Amino acid sequence: MKKLLYVFIAIALVSCGSGGTKTDYKKTIADYVQTDKKGTKYDLKFKVLELEEQGVITIGDSIAYLTDEFRKDKEFIIKRVELAKEMTQELLSKSKRENDIDKYNAHIVVMDNRIDSLKNLTPDNLNGYDKRNAGDVLAKIVRCKYSITMPHGISAEETFDFYLSADGSKCYGKKRAR
Numbered sequence: 001m002k003k004l005l006y007v008f009i010a011i012a013l014v015s016c017g018s019g020g021t022k023t024d025y026k027k028t029i030a031d032y033v034q035t036d037k038k039g040t041k042y043d044l045k046f047k048v049l050e051l052e053e054q055g056v057i058t059i060g061d062s063i064a065y066l067t068d069e070f071r072k073d074k075e076f077i078i079k080r081v082e083l084a085k086e087m088t089q090e091l092l093s094k095s096k097r098e099n100d101i102d103k104y105n106a107h108i109v110v111m112d113n114r115i116d117s118l119k120n121l122t123p124d125n126l127n128g129y130d131k132r133n134a135g136d137v138l139a140k141i142v143r144c145k146y147s148i149t150m151p152h153g154i155s156a157e158e159t160f161d162f163y164l165s166a167d168g169s170k171c172y173g174k175k176r177a178r
Helices: 002-012 022-033 059-094 099-120
Strands: 047-058 137-149 157-163 171-176
Touching: 022 047, 022 137, 022 157, 022 171, 047 059, 047 157, 059 137, 099 137
Parallel strands: none
Antiparallel strands: 047 137, 137 157, 157 171
16 A cells, blocks of 8 residues: 555656546546556456446645655664664673773764654655645546456456546556455
8 A cells, every 4th residue: 555655656747637437437447457557458258347436646645645654664663773772882881991991982973862862853755745725636536347368268357446536547556355
């Protein structure tokens, strides 16, 4: 899901548009399901059984996601630097040589500065959003239950949530519906 959202973010700067229709969704999903990763299209006798919009992903959703991921990454790095600082303090407390004491104290000062710098760091991965409306739609989530028939005759019914462009013309990915 994380990778999928990054795809939406990359497309955010390019995608604008109004909503698609169920016919658009059917065609887009059919093309996506029947095309392999190399771009080869197959006739799987794709048939939509149910189709329903589940929601949208907006600029605001994307900003919230990116900000949260940034915060998590930052907290992880801060904890690592704090652990290194604790280990250095432990070595300092056991050290008896003046040269080592000065070295450990210098390292502790550097780590304190890094921790302070990280705590004050703000997200830099929101470029391109500053002039966009938080309510702008980046993608639509469409649940589709469909049937396919493989070339060797085996049939299957599946239900997936498809992540489509705001206009419904592109499919960014899918996730099995729960």
